[in-house]
Amino acid sequence: MASALTSTINKYMEIVGDQVVFTGQFARNIFRDGFEWGEFLRQCFIVGYRSIGLVAITGFIIGFVLTLQTQPTLKDFGAESYVPGMVSISIIREIGPVIIALICAGKIASSIGAELGSMKVTEQIDAMEVSSANPVQYLVVTRILACTLMVPLLTIMADALALLGGWVGVNIQDHVSATLFFRKSFAALEFSDVVPSVVKTFFFGYAIGFVGCYKGYHSSRGTESVGRAANSAVVSASLWIILIDAIAVQITNLIYY
Amino acid sequence: MDDTVAQEKTMQTAAADDVVIHIEHLKKSFGDNEVLKDISLDLHKGENIVVLGRSGQGKSVTIQCVAGLLEPDEGNLTVLGKEVKELSEEELKDLRSKLGFLFQSGALYDSMTVRENLSFPLTRVLKMKDEAEMEKRVKDALESVGLEEAIDKYPSDLSGGMRKRVGLARTLILRPEIILYDEPTTGLDPITSREISELIVQLQEKYDTSSIIITHDMACARIVADRIAVMNDGKFIATGTYDELAKSPDELINNFFK
Numbered sequence: 001m002a003s004a005l006t007s008t009i010n011k012y013m014e015i016v017g018d019q020v021v022f023t024g025q026f027a028r029n030i031f032r033d034g035f036e037w038g039e040f041l042r043q044c045f046i047v048g049y050r051s052i053g054l055v056a057i058t059g060f061i062i063g064f065v066l067t068l069q070t071q072p073t074l075k076d077f078g079a080e081s082y083v084p085g086m087v088s089i090s091i092i093r094e095i096g097p098v099i100i101a102l103i104c105a106g107k108i109a110s111s112i113g114a115e116l117g118s119m120k121v122t123e124q125i126d127a128m129e130v131s132s133a134n135p136v137q138y139l140v141v142t143r144i145l146a147c148t149l150m151v152p153l154l155t156i157m158a159d160a161l162a163l164l165g166g167w168v169g170v171n172i173q174d175h176v177s178a179t180l181f182f183r184k185s186f187a188a189l190e191f192s193d194v195v196p197s198v199v200k201t202f203f204f205g206y207a208i209g210f211v212g213c214y215k216g217y218h219s220s221r222g223t224e225s226v227g228r229a230a231n232s233a234v235v236s237a238s239l240w241i242i243l244i245d246a247i248a249v250q251i252t253n254l255i256y257y
Numbered sequence: 258m259d260d261t262v263a264q265e266k267t268m269q270t271a272a273a274d275d276v277v278i279h280i281e282h283l284k285k286s287f288g289d290n291e292v293l294k295d296i297s298l299d300l301h302k303g304e305n306i307v308v309l310g311r312s313g314q315g316k317s318v319t320i321q322c323v324a325g326l327l328e329p330d331e332g333n334l335t336v337l338g339k340e341v342k343e344l345s346e347e348e349l350k351d352l353r354s355k356l357g358f359l360f361q362s363g364a365l366y367d368s369m370t371v372r373e374n375l376s377f378p379l380t381r382v383l384k385m386k387d388e389a390e391m392e393k394r395v396k397d398a399l400e401s402v403g404l405e406e407a408i409d410k411y412p413s414d415l416s417g418g419m420r421k422r423v424g425l426a427r428t429l430i431l432r433p434e435i436i437l438y439d440e441p442t443t444g445l446d447p448i449t450s451r452e453i454s455e456l457i458v459q460l461q462e463k464y465d466t467s468s469i470i471i472t473h474d475m476a477c478a479r480i481v482a483d484r485i486a487v488m489n490d491g492k493f494i495a496t497g498t499y500d501e502l503a504k505s506p507d508e509l510i511n512n513f514f515k
Contacts, residue, residue, distance in 0.1 A: 118367075127364035130325075132354045132382045133377060133382060
């Protein structure tokens with residue numbers, strides 16, 4: 001029993017150690033021997049542009065559904081005028097960043113995990129290494145940085161579309177002009193609502209890229225490990241997003257309230 | 258008498274100078290699994306050594322140690338006069354630029370065309386920027402393996418034999434002094450297998466490379482080997498030419514030549 005516990009602890013400590021080393025490799029290779037601009041832009045295209053459709057639909061529907069769910073309750077209290085403010089605060093502060101990050105974890109972390117996992121299995125990463133090219137700089141740095149940059153941009157777009165969805169939702173039962181809805185939405189927002197939520201999306205993006213790359217890069221040999229890498233990338237990235245969110249809320253509260 | 262001793266010493270020194278890979282009492286384990294138990298081997302300049310052995314005997318592990326992909330637990334490993342375990346990251350990178358490695362699957366980068374696959378080491382290792390020079394090197398390398406027409410294709414559009422040829426072209430593009438082949442003919446039909454084996458010999462003569470070739474394919478071994486080393490249970494149990502080993506009374510060795 002004790003030895004099983006010790007071996008489990010050792011295993012997890014090894015994983016933590018590996019992740020620390022991987023972080024170090026990532027940091028050391030960012031600007032080593034120049035920067036892989038071509039691959040970085042290609043990854044931005046894959047991570048950012050190719051996720052626009054999914055993220056846009058998700059964002060719009062979040063705002064739309066949130067409005068439809070809350071409007072009747074607020075109406076009962078005669079507080080219908082608070083709908084735009086409530087929607088904007090909940091979307092911008094919490095729901096937008098977290099839901100979009102989870103969607104991106106499912107789409108991006110799994111695809112990075114599977115891609116690098118299959119490159120590992122087919123010895124493409126070894127081939128880069130033995131030909132003196134730098135696989136960490138070419139494969140890992142570009143993907144992590146692309147995710148770190150693209151996830152916040154996708155979240156901002158999704159937040160905007162969620163507000164639009166909210167306005168459409170309000171107009172199903174009532175008639176509220178776009179000017180009034182958006183003015184009330186933005187009036188409810190403060191600096192402390194917008195900045196921390198944008199800042200945390202950079203960390204979400206980093207976590208998605210890092211976990212995807214780590215799981216793919218360290219997958220074992222064999223085709224089965226590719227599926228496992230993709231799957232565990234999604235699970236771990238989602239867990240990291242929730243943990244980062246919990247920490248971000250605490251830090252925001254400490255700073256602003 | 259003194260003259261004879263001096264002459265022998267000179268010959269030994271010349272032979273030692275000629276050694277491009279020196280493996281001495283190398284050991285490597287993965288957990289409790291001792292894969293390389295004690296191996297020693299010298300590869301001389303311009304020589305092709307074939308390493309024969311059943312699957313799981315440590316053949317691939319040996320060349321992965323030579324390429325610095327795996328770190329041996331014990332023993333000495335010198336490549337081009339440099340002790341691999343003592344090299345810094347930069348020195349290892351420099352050494353690898355003189356080593357070519359042909360992987361079993363070809364290990365072509367799926368997301369790149371053949372042209373990009375071949376240009377990749379040129380831009381990353383040689384820091385080449387001249388497009389015209391790069392194009393010439395890529396076309397020359399593809400011409401060496403007879404695949405000029407595949408330049409704009411993706412690896413998924415190529416057959417197994419073509420992938421191996423492109424992999425070989427990518428290995429050759431940096432003009433390495435040593436090439437390590439990991440089962441170059443596995444999974445190919447006998448005709449393509451023979452073509453690849455003959456290509457290995459032609460390229461070795463053209464570029465004056467030294468090679469370690471891991472294979473189970475005796476037809477390939479017969480064509481490419483100057484010397485054959487037979488590996489069993491993590492050790493080399495015999496070395497010699499194809500004809501010498503073919504006459505070996507040892508049943509295990511003899512089984513390969515039946």
